[in-house]
Amino acid sequence: MSEFAVPFHWRNFKSRYNLIGSRCSSCGKYFYPERSICPICKRTVKMEKVKFSGKGRVFTYTVIRVPPEGFSSYAPYIVAIIELEEGVKITGQIVDCEPEDVEIGMPVEAVFRKMRSEKGSGIILYGTKFKPA
Numbered sequence: 001m002s003e004f005a006v007p008f009h010w011r012n013f014k015s016r017y018n019l020i021g022s023r024c025s026s027c028g029k030y031f032y033p034e035r036s037i038c039p040i041c042k043r044t045v046k047m048e049k050v051k052f053s054g055k056g057r058v059f060t061y062t063v064i065r066v067p068p069e070g071f072s073s074y075a076p077y078i079v080a081i082i083e084l085e086e087g088v089k090i091t092g093q094i095v096d097c098e099p100e101d102v103e104i105g106m107p108v109e110a111v112f113r114k115m116r117s118e119k120g121s122g123i124i125l126y127g128t129k130f131k132p133a
């Protein structure tokens, strides 16, 4: 639920927009969001910046019927953990899909969509969502 819970920061925003993560040059594992130290190798190794394909599968999901403030116009909506081709898991909303049509293992791809309107400020937050591929 990181997209929904954390304060808005431009750095996070850019990384979400581009689906940027890291790949450890030592063990080859992918991470999202970006990291500077590999949690597996636990030492300073070179972390390469990578852009994920945005293609993956639904690992697990939940249907939100009573949404938090700011999301009411979306309810019910699907929040899923997506396992990307690169092996990293990302939490994101599934769009263009009815709650009864989503299933575990369903192929999805990233799309860039409006996240929500910031109440009162008129600021609209955008982020990565996923749609059936």
Ligand SMILES: [Zn+2]
Residues within 6 Å of the ligand: 024, 025, 026, 027, 028, 029, 038, 039, 040, 041, 042, 045
């Ligand atoms: Zn590593």
